[in-house]
Amino acid sequence: MHMDARSLMAAILHDVIEDTRTAKDLLADDFGKDVAELVDGVSKITRIEFQSQEEAQAENFRKMLLAMASDIRVILIKLADRLHNMRTIGYLSRARQRAIARETLDIYAPIANRLGVRQWATELEDLSMATLYPLRYRILSEAIRKRRANRKAIVEKVRTAIVKQLEQEGVQAEVTGREKNVYSIYRKMETKKLSFEQVYDIYGFRVIVDKADTCYRVLGMLHSLYKPIPGRFKDYIAIPKANGYQSLHTVVFGPFGVSIELQIRTREMHRVAEAGVASHWLYKTGDGGDTMRERALQWLKDLLEIQQKAGNPHEFLEHLKIDLFxxxxxxxxxxxxxxxxxxxxxxxxxxxxxxxxxxxxxxxxxxxxxxxxxxxxxxxxxxxxxxxxxxxxxxxxxxxxxxxxxxxxxxxxxxxNQQVGGAMSLGSRLLEKALSDLGGSLSAITDAQKTALLKTLKLKTWNDLLGEIGLGNRLAAVVARQLVPVKTEEEEGGFLKLFRRRRSAGEKRPTLAIRGTEGVVVTYARCCRPIPGDPILGFLSAGRGIVVHTTDCPNVAKYRKHPEQWIDVRWEQQIEGVFPVAMRVEVRNQRGVLAQVASAIAEQEANIDAVSFDDRDGQYTSMEFTVEVKDRAHLARIMRGIRQNEAVVRINRKKG
CATH class of the missing domain: 3.10.20.30 (Beta-grasp domain)
Structure with missing residues (x-):
């Protein structure tokens, strides 16, 4: 990476303080104070051991930030050390391998990516995946190798066409092909629920030119050569990323229906994209300030400020992961x-x-x-x-x-930092109002009820609970519902009630309400779109009220760590109205197939809210419908009707 001499010395000596009796002062005498500070900064990161893995990650990262805020070279040395550890990880026990790989994937690879050292980030991701999921990595690598052989002619044809087009316009440019790393392909398959065959933009091309305005000229030339895909263009030249990365990104329809990603940048932008923060030492800027490095340093200082405000390691790690992605x-x-x-x-x-x-x-x-x-x-x-x-x-x-x-x-x-009394007073007023909405009052709550609730919530005193409400950590409406005795099953806080009323003009579904919990909004999760008949779970979300999910929704997993915020809910037996549900239908490409599928839906007395298409290749098309249904039985009849069509290959309900 062409780092400066002191960085190279510190990298060679990075384990000396940690693994030997050599003191920092001795290093300073022999190699200079700068090198000693760098080595000491790297050593601080791994010096302390913690009981829980999550705590260790958060605390180690705090140490790292303290060192990085004064000299960013510390993190570059640490990343290089971690990269070497991952390359030689096979000599450790299986349990240790998995722990290091998980930490690398969660913490170090995103930092390398954020600092712009993309070359290291991709290798860290792939090595971590190979350790955590060896079978998946091997199968995916083999599939990519086979596709590379099959598509070699297409890739070369596109590269030749791009070079010829630029030469005709008199533009001097360097055109290179590139391939996505295995982990990024795996992430795309996992997040978008795609099969390997459905991931098209595995291959891309990079066009490197001399000036920024030439980038925009080249973009126009390439869009005239290949049709751009709407919504897939990003201008990181006008608005660079936080780490200083600049480039034009566009995705186009290539030959034979293959979509291709194109990146257009200058040589200077390419240098920053490849080396990131390290590019500051590769070429010193003449104006006395490197804006890209300043951006990265500012991000690190922001994180340092956050970790000083955070109450505990778990809270800080939560903040950290939000900022990394x-x-x-x-x-x-x-x-x-x-x-x-x-x-x-x-x-x-x-x-x-x-x-x-x-x-x-x-x-x-x-x-x-x-x-x-x-x-x-x-x-x-x-x-x-x-x-x-x-x-x-x-x-x-x-x-x-x-x-x-x-x-x-x-x-x-x-x-x-507010006075404790003020928070308790506010919490008391909020709880009193919530209890009055339920027909109760604070004075009517017995000591036995308070003790039972404190035990459930794992709090020591009643004032602690009032303080939690006053500080916004708990919703008064939910605490009140836990205190007020249940009168009848229909008024029980754990049951969803549906108002039986006719739909007003333009209304697509009946309104949900929870009896006796006035002031708490009830919403359906858009990720899984629950419908009557689905097993459901209510989760209290600050700012959104009670959010209803299906119990098998992929997003419910994170809620299981907070059982105190669950609310048991169920559908009423007689429900009027309709509910939107998403379906994916894969069909063979043939004339009139959309009309046939739409007709099958209409035959079951269901309306289509929306439909979209995704051409997988020349033979198959994936259609996504949003359909209004009454319940699960109604949905099952619709899906059976669609399956009877010979052109339908696969049909499934979309969740998550």
Whole structure:
């Protein structure tokens, strides 16, 4: 990576302090203070052992951040050390192999990716996958090798066509083919529920030119050569990634129905893309400041600030993983500066991103020059202006809808620093109101009821519970429901009730409500789309009320760690109305097949809400329908009717 001499010395000496009696002072005398600090920084990361693996990851990463905040070379040496460990991992016990590989995949590979050292990140991912899932890795690698042989002619044809097109336009460029690494293909198959045959953009091409404006010219040339796929273009030149990465990305329809990913960048952008933060030492910039390195350092310092605010290692690790895997939106400050936030971020997240004091004193906001609620979710291109007040302060309810770890950490820090009496007083008022909505009161709650509830919630005193409610860690409506005795089965807090009423114009489903829990919103999870007859589970989600999932929904797994937030729910026996459900139907390409499938759905008296297509290849097409059904039995009749069509290869309900 062409690092500086001190980095190379520190890398060679990286285990000296940890594995021998050599002191830091002796290293400083022989090799200089800079090298000694680097070696000591790397040693700190792995010096302490912890009981739980999760705690060890979080605490080690804290140490790493403390070292990185002053010199980023420490993490580059540590990443190189971890890469070497992964290359020689076969000599360890199987249990140790799995533990190291899991930590690498969760912590080190994403850091390498975030710092722009993509070359190391892909190798760390593949080595970790080969250790954790050896059979899957071997089968997938073999499938890629076979496809490489089958598609060699297509790849060469595309490369030749691109080179010829650029030469005709008089553009000097370097065109190279590339192949996705095994783990990224596996992730795509797993997240999008695809078979290997359905993953098309395994191969891509990189076009490297001299200047940034040439990148946009080349983009136009390639789009005239091959038809672009809508929605698959990203401009990282105008808006670079946090680690400084810049490039144009586009996906086009290639020959024989194969989709191909194209990356267009300058040589300087390519250097940053390959070496990331390390490129700062590869070529020193003449203007005295490397903006890409500054971005990476700022990200590390933000994480350091978060870990200092976090209450415990588990909380910090939760923040960390949110920041390592962002799905970003870009918004503008009043003076035109671009701010990058995770998708789903609200006005409050933006305020804390600008400055902690702005967040703490925020009382209102304007988005695109219009007043909006503080819970408003921001979209790409929004212009955001924060309204502050000297008497403004964070509200516990903000925790229900902020998504950035920085905002959450600062809000919690402020609330924790409030007087305990104030939090208890607020919690008492909130619980009293929730109890009155159920026809009860705090004075009517017996000591036995309080003791039983505290034991269930694993809290020591009643004041602790009131404080939890006041700080926003628990919803008063749920605590009240646990205290009020159940009068009848129909009013029991664990049963979903459906209002029996005719649908009003334009309404697609009956309204769900939980009897006796006024103020708690009930919503259906869009991931699994529960319908009457499905086994269901209610989960209390801050900001969304009670979210109803099917018990086999893939997203329910994470909720099982919090049984105190479950709510047992069931469908009423007589239900009116219809419910949307998603189906995937794979068919052979032949004339009129869509009409035949739609007719089979209509015969069962069901409406089609939406339909989309995905051409797998020339022979097969995957169609996705959103259909309105009454219950599981109605859905089963629809699927049986569709299966009778000879052109239908496979049909299944989509969940997760």
């Amino acid at each position: 962002p799905d970003e939106v870009y918004v503008f400050t009043p003076n035109g500066e671009i701010k990058k936030l995770p998708r789903g971020a609200t006005v409050i997240d933006f305020a804390y991103d600008v400055h902690t004091d702005i967040g703490n004193r925020c009382v209102g906001a304007k988005v695109n020059h219009e007043l909006v609620p503080l819970r408003t979710t921001l979209k790409n291109g929004d212009h955001v202006e924060i309204i502050t007040s000297a008497v403004g302060h964070p509200n516990p309810s903000w925790l229900d809808y902020v998504v950035t770890s920085k905002a959450r950490a600062h809000i919690r820090s402020y609330l924790k």
